[in-house]
Amino acid sequence: MASHTHYLWFETRKRQEIIDITDQVAEQVTRSGIQEGMVLVSAMHISASVFVNDHEPGLWTDIWEWLQKLAPDGPDYNHHRTGEDNGDAHLKSILVHHQVIVPITAGKLDLGPWQQIFYAEFDGRRRKRLVVKAMGE
Amino acid sequence: MASHTHYLWFETRKRQEIIDITDQVAEQVTRSGIQEGMVLVSAMHISASVFVNDHEPGLWTDIWEWLQKLAPDGPDYNHHRTGEDNGDAHLKSILVHHQVIVPITAGKLDLGPWQQIFYAEFDGRRRKRLVVKAMGE
C-alpha cells in the first residue's frame, strides 16, 4: 500500500470564496504514483468546506445566496460570546460538509463529466489549510 | 491491497427518485473478495446524492418535502441563465452529500440494523452513473 500526504494553503482576499482545486488535487494524485485507490480532500479548519459540483459561476452565486439564507451571518450566535463573529461560517461548513473522497482509477481522479472539486472559504483573509491524502497502490 | 471498481447506471422514469442500492453495493463487495476495508459509493453527477438511512417510504416522502422546502425548484436561479433548469438539484445534491463510505468487515457491509444505502436522483430521466469502489484486503 502506498500513501501520499500534501497540504494546500489558502489565503483568500475576500471573506467568502469558492476555489476550484481539481487540478491541484490531480497533481498530487500523479505525484503519489497511485493507480488504484482513493484520495481524501479535507478542510483543516472548521469554517471552510470541500465539495464536488459544477464549474459554473452562476451556480456558485446560487450556492452563496442559498447558504446565506439557510445559515445567515449577522444573528447574535452564542458562539460570538467567545469574541468570534463567524458563527455562520461554522454552520455553513457543517451544511456543505468539510470533505470529499475521490476514487483514483487507472492513475487518475475518477470524476463524472461535470464534477470538479471546490474549496469553499467561509471566513477567509487569513492562512488556512487543507489536507490531500491519497491511499492505494 | 486489493481494489475493485464498478459503475452502476440509472435512468429514472421520474425526475426525482430514491432508489435502495444496498443489494447492488453488497454484491460488489462480495465480488471484490475484500474481507476488511471500505467501499466508497459516490454519485458521478452533480444533481444526485448517495445517503444512508431507513428503508421506509413515509420517510422518503418526508425527505422530498423537506428538500423541496430547503432547496425549492422554481426560483430563477442564476444557474438557469446557462439554459439549465436544475439549480435546485445542485443545491439538493450539496445538502444531502453525494457520497458515503461503508466499512467492510468480515467480507460484508458493516451497516447498523436499519441502515440502507440510497441513490437520490434529483434530475433524472436520462442515463446517470455512480461509482462503487472497494479497497482493502
Added chain:
Amino acid sequence: MASHTHYLWFETRKRQEIIDITDQVAEQVTRSGIQEGMVLVSAMHISASVFVNDHEPGLWTDIWEWLQKLAPDGPDYNHHRTGEDNGDAHLKSILVHHQVIVPITAGKLDLGPWQQIFYAEFDGRRRKRLVVKAMGE
C-alpha cells in the same frame, strides 16, 4: 495493509446530545498501529451524526437551534405513521451527515488546530453504536 475495527456505544441521558469523541478515536488509531492511512468514524444509526468542528459549547447551542429551525421536531411527519416520533432526527442526520474520515499521518489523527470529532445524538436514551474503522499501514 492493516485494518482495525472498533465499536463505540452510547446511551445518552438526554434525547439530543453532542459528545466529543476525539480522544476515543485517537485511542483506536494508536491501538491500530497504523502510521499512514485513514480512519472512518460512522454512526450506525439513522438518527445520529458524526461531524468535525469546534469544541465550544456556545457553538453547540447554535448548532441545536439551527438544526431545530431547519429540521424541526413536532411536525406530523409521514414517518410517524409507522409509530415512530423521530422524523426530525432522520432529517437532522442527513443534514449533518453521519460520518467523517480523518487522515492518519505519522501515527496520529491529522486534524487542524481546532478540529475535534463529535457524535451528535438526535434520538437517544437507548443504546446506539458507532463504528471506527482504520485502514493503512
